[in-house]
Amino acid sequence: MSEESEYKGLVVRTTGSWYNVLSNEGDSIACRLRGNFRIRGNKQTNPIAVGDRVVFQILADGTGFITAIEERRNCIIRRATKLSKQTHVIAANIDQLCIVATLGFPRTSMGFIDRLLVTAEAYHIPSVIIFNKCDLYNDELWAIHNEIKAIYTNAGYPVFEVSALSGMGVDTIKNLISGKVSLFSGHSGVGKSALLNAIDPSLHLKTGEVSEWSLKGKHTTTFAELFPINANDDKVKPSFLVDTPGIKEFGMVDFTPEELSHFFPEMRKVLHDCHFANCTHRHEPGCAVKAAVSSGLISEERYQNYLNILDSIENDEPIRR
Ligand SMILES: Nc1nc2c(ncn2[C@@H]2O[C@H](COP(=O)(O)OP(=O)(O)OP(=O)(O)O)[C@@H](O)[C@H]2O)c(=O)[nH]1
Ligand SMILES: [Mg+2]
Numbered sequence: 001m002s003e004e005s006e007y008k009g010l011v012v013r014t015t016g017s018w019y020n021v022l023s024n025e026g027d028s029i030a031c032r033l034r035g036n037f038r039i040r041g042n043k044q045t046n047p048i049a050v051g052d053r054v055v056f057q058i059l060a061d062g063t064g065f066i067t068a069i070e071e072r073r074n075c076i077i078r079r080a081t082k083l084s085k086q087t088h089v090i091a092a093n094i095d096q097l098c099i100v101a102t103l104g105f106p107r108t109s110m111g112f113i114d115r116l117l118v119t120a121e122a123y124h125i126p127s128v129i130i131f132n133k134c135d136l137y138n139d140e141l142w143a144i145h146n147e148i149k150a151i152y153t154n155a156g157y158p159v160f161e162v163s164a165l166s167g168m169g170v171d172t173i174k175n176l177i178s179g180k181v182s183l184f185s186g187h188s189g190v191g192k193s194a195l196l197n198a199i200d201p202s203l204h205l206k207t208g209e210v211s212e213w214s215l216k217g218k219h220t221t222t223f224a225e226l227f228p229i230n231a232n233d234d235k236v237k238p239s240f241l242v243d244t245p246g247i248k249e250f251g252m253v254d255f256t257p258e259e260l261s262h263f264f265p266e267m268r269k270v271l272h273d274c275h276f277a278n279c280t281h282r283h284e285p286g287c288a289v290k291a292a293v294s295s296g297l298i299s300e301e302r303y304q305n306y307l308n309i310l311d312s313i314e315n316d317e318p319i320r321r
């Protein structure tokens with residue numbers, strides 16, 4: 001390989017100043033960035049994320065350096081820390097967000113799920129919700145589960161029940177991720193890595209001991225990584241899974257209060273019937289969203305979470321996408 005040749009590949013892992021790139025030829029190359037490499041200003045802590053397609057050259061020592069990044073189809077961004085003005089790109093070029101939740105331990109709240117859904121909507125990334133650890137559910141939890149499932153199905157989101165431990169529902173998830181780039185996100189300890197292992201046992205991802213993470217909030221997965229996998233024998237389009245570190249809270253990038261309801265699909269359907277074009281659906285007269293909540297078309301819980309997110313984006317310092 002001559003030093004001047006350019007290659008293309010996919011960023012599968014980033015650690016410090018090194019980027020692992022899977023070349024189009026199938027080789028794994030450790031790359032660095034050419035100095036001063038910047039994209040879209042300097043608000044992001046990481047200029048390149050997993051899922052990015054890059055152009056790189058190979059040096060005599062076998063390492064590479066990245067010279068260009070291909071335009072992103074999309075990317076999912078969160079605040080670096082809760083009140084930070086810096087943002088962190090979790091991953092780029094994602095086909096779907098798989099929110100991993102559970103009513104077992106640590107239990108996922110609807111508020112948390114709704115924040116993730118809103119973020120994905122803002123980036124036009126389709127989402128599904130996967131409830132894991134269903135092997136731990138008793139009748140009472142199944143009853144709660146079915147209520148929550150009805151709410152999200154009604155809002156337009158597919159909901160799945162799985163157990164990474166028993167294997168229940170895993171075949172359905174294999175079909176779901178086939179031929180796509182799927183980002184798995186959720187609290188630490190819900191079983192994201194365990195679920196990925198169940199989908200493809202050859203991944204051998206590290207999973208946490210319950211005693212460790214429940215006591216210390218320990219994060220077993222510490223950085224996002226993208227894995228090409230063989231979900232089935234259909235070689236037409238490869239499948240990719242992105243495992244991510246667990247998140248406590250999703251620091252959202254800003255949108256205007258008027259925009260927020262557009263990221264709730266069930267509100268999007270009715271909001272043009274509101275009397276005021278810039279209705280926030282809080283207390284304005286002639287509000288079609290509030291009417292839909294009263295008639296049961298929109299769930300009370302989802303509306304309440306909408307109001308909570310509305311409050312928080314009004315109080316937060318804005319970050320421009
Ligand atoms: N009972 C039960 N336990 C599970 C299941 N899936 C995962 N676990 C357990 O939950 C714990 C956490 O699983 P991980 O896969 O490490 O969780 P994670 O979401 O990847 O966590 P982070 O990497 O910290 O974000 C481990 O002890 C798993 O064995 C399941 O379906 N049922
Ligand atoms: Mg993990």
Ligand SMILES: [Zn+2]
Pocket residue numbers: 271274275279280281282284286287288289290
């Ligand atoms: Zn309204």
